Amino acid sequence: MDTIISTIIVCAIIAVICVFGVLKYIKSLKSGCCGAGGDSVKKVKPKDSNAKNFNYEYKIVIDGMTCKNCAMRVENAFNSDENYLAKVKLSENSAFVRAKQAVEEKVLRDVVIKAGYIPMKVEKV
Template identity: 50%
Template sequence: MGTIIICLILAVICIFAVRSYVKKLRSGCCGAGEDPVKSVRPSDRDLSHYPYSCKIVIEGMSCKNCAKRVENEFNERDGYYASVDLKENCAVVHMKQKQPADTLKKMVEHAGYTAVSVEPA
């Protein structure tokens, strides 16, 4: 009888562990237990309206929620259109007006990550 109770307790623990792991896989490291980060689309999605662009190398991103946070930091502001490549740890930011590298780095830091470098795209 004692063996059956122990097996049931272990089975319940395994079920909770698997559910937690599946939830983490679906939402990424930053969103476990929370709703996934929703994408903010830029008001103007025509890339021909953005004559300036740069590539920002970013440290600290590890999942799709991280990437969305960086994209949203730019896309919620007028004059920016950003897309993040999580595998390359970088963002390509298209701009209607040229911006100094320090401004772009501060925006990345405001999203919670570190901008390593800003270079023309």
């Protein structure tokens, strides 16, 4: 008798977890993977958008970006600093970052991490 009650309780807990999972999935279909509530992230325009002013270029392969809001967050993280000019190609899971001066790989990785994503590979282009 005790095993039947235990089984019922475990099944009920699993059912509740499944219901919450389905509800979260439905919400993500309506509002995007980032839970942005259907609102897109506002683009930060770089102070200097002339690519000729940036002598160094890096490609950063990033894990965790799944939608245009993710890409915009990474671009904004770089473009809010006047020393960078960035463009994210979501189809390549990569950010192409131009810098006015040479930048250490760790600094670029830290910007991506602060934006909420995982830098997988950084290379100078």
